[in-house]
Amino acid sequence: MVDFMITVDENLCKGCNICTEFCPRKVYQESGILNKKGVHVPVPENEDKCTQCQLCVMMCPDQAIKVDEKVDEKDDK
Amino acid sequence: MVENRENRFMKYLRKDRLPHIFCAGCGNGIIMNTFFNGMELAEVDFDQVVMVSGIGCSSRIPGYVKCDSLHTTHGRPISFATGIKLANPENEVVVFTGDGDAAAIGGNHLIHGARRNINITVICINNNIYGMTGGQISPTSPQGSYGSTAPYGALERPFNLSEMVKAAGATYVARWTTAQPVQLSNAIKKALKNKGFSFIEVISQCPTYFGRKNRMRSPIEMLKWMKEESIVKRRADKLSAKELEGKIIVGEFQNKEEPEFSDKVCQLLEAQCTTGKPSSTRSAYEGD
Numbered sequence: 001m002v003d004f005m006i007t008v009d010e011n012l013c014k015g016c017n018i019c020t021e022f023c024p025r026k027v028y029q030e031s032g033i034l035n036k037k038g039v040h041v042p043v044p045e046n047e048d049k050c051t052q053c054q055l056c057v058m059m060c061p062d063q064a065i066k067v068d069e070k071v072d073e074k075d076d077k
Numbered sequence: 078m079v080e081n082r083e084n085r086f087m088k089y090l091r092k093d094r095l096p097h098i099f100c101a102g103c104g105n106g107i108i109m110n111t112f113f114n115g116m117e118l119a120e121v122d123f124d125q126v127v128m129v130s131g132i133g134c135s136s137r138i139p140g141y142v143k144c145d146s147l148h149t150t151h152g153r154p155i156s157f158a159t160g161i162k163l164a165n166p167e168n169e170v171v172v173f174t175g176d177g178d179a180a181a182i183g184g185n186h187l188i189h190g191a192r193r194n195i196n197i198t199v200i201c202i203n204n205n206i207y208g209m210t211g212g213q214i215s216p217t218s219p220q221g222s223y224g225s226t227a228p229y230g231a232l233e234r235p236f237n238l239s240e241m242v243k244a245a246g247a248t249y250v251a252r253w254t255t256a257q258p259v260q261l262s263n264a265i266k267k268a269l270k271n272k273g274f275s276f277i278e279v280i281s282q283c284p285t286y287f288g289r290k291n292r293m294r295s296p297i298e299m300l301k302w303m304k305e306e307s308i309v310k311r312r313a314d315k316l317s318a319k320e321l322e323g324k325i326i327v328g329e330f331q332n333k334e335e336p337e338f339s340d341k342v343c344q345l346l347e348a349q350c351t352t353g354k355p356s357s358t359r360s361a362y363e364g365d
């Protein structure tokens with residue numbers, strides 16, 4: 001288990017799959033099911049591969065993603 | 078206590094207005110992220126930020142942000158921004174404008190803002206098309222690209238906005254695409270720190286109109302196109318026009334220091350208050 005979390009806010013996500021495509025570690029997987037808004041919200045299936053690089057957070061046009069920051073970076077502040 | 082799982086930029090946004098109206102995968106949302114990131118990197122005081130925009134999809138960005146903002150008329154955000162800056166030079170004035178807004182109807186305001194070197198930052202969201210009104214060709218649409226007003230492909234040559242604004246006198250100019258959010262954030266940081274007219278041209282995706290009419294139906298295809306065709310300026314400077322055909326030249330186009338406009342106005346006012354007349358200039362009517 002990893003000690004951080006990745007969450008996708010399904011009220012904000014529009015299912016563009018930019019995160020699925022551009023995550024360098026292929027953490028997200030396209031979802032097969034529609035949510036109640038009619039959106040395929042990607043699933044962070046391979047969370048253990050995530051390097052917490054935050055690229056998906058910068059590229060999500062809908063501010064739907066949170067990936068916890070690296071703990072050591074937090075300590076610097 | 079429930080852990081806060083909000084995105085890191087949510088603190089700057091008017092949550093009650095989200096999700097925003099932009100189409101799925103539209104570049105406008107990425108540009109919002111990079112602006113907030115650049116603003117944090119430049120250590121700008123968010124309370125001093127005033128966002129100004131014209132009309133267009135991209136011009137709706139300020140409406141989602143929790144700061145003072147002004148949604149103005151088509152093509153005129155730089156004029157309003159000039160007024161805001163001169164009324165209170167403490168304000169960090171940032172213009173969000175589309176390619177249609179900035180380069181078509183507002184082209185004159187753009188070049189004169191640059192000529193004055195007034196200390197504002199203009200972020201031009203160049204999606205190569207009029208998004209809001211249904212995909213008409215804009216002054217930056219590539220030659221041969223399709224739009225609802227160019228069913229046989231655009232006949233005219235597009236403006237090279239960054240070169241144009243540089244020539245007009247801007248002191249910081251950079252171009253990046255939404256596929257390079259890290260470089261873009263850094264350029265925005267430098268633009269905010271520059272004391273003068275800063276221009277950031279962001280090549281962005283409008284999958285709904287530009288993409289659909291130009292065989293790139295999804296935002297992913299458009300982002301891949303931008304990533305693949307980008308070439309950094311340093312390398313591009315060594316290539317011929319023929320070799321650069323279809324390429325997107327990215328990087329810094331200008332970065333220099335020059336006297337700034339609101340400073341000059343302040344100095345003039347200061348001189349007038351202390352000596353009764355501006356000392357730096359001789360009135361043309363003196364001796365009348």
Ligand SMILES: Cc1ncc(C[n+]2csc(CCOP(=O)(O)OP(=O)(O)O)c2C)c(N)n1
Pocket residue numbers: 132133134135136151174175176177178179202204206207208209210215283
């Ligand atoms: C004076 C005036 N003329 C025309 C329009 C119609 N109009 C609204 S937005 C727009 C173009 C928007 O294109 P752009 O600035 O590139 O923004 P985008 O939607 O692509 O982000 C036009 C022509 C208007 N609102 N006002």
Ligand code: SF4
Pocket residue numbers: 006022023024025026027028049050051052053054055056057067
């Ligand atoms: S933080 Fe980086 S590695 Fe982790 S999911 Fe996002 S893009 Fe992938």
Ligand code: SF4
Pocket residue numbers: 008012013014015016017018019020041042059060061062063064065102
């Ligand atoms: S990039 Fe954002 S909006 Fe697009 S699918 Fe991923 S989480 Fe959803």
Ligand code: SF4
Pocket residue numbers: 098099100102103104105134135204208209282283284285286
């Ligand atoms: S029409 Fe184009 S520019 Fe406007 S919101 Fe949709 S994708 Fe974005």
Ligand SMILES: [Mg+2]
Pocket residue numbers: 133175176177202203204205206207208215
């Ligand atoms: Mg446009």
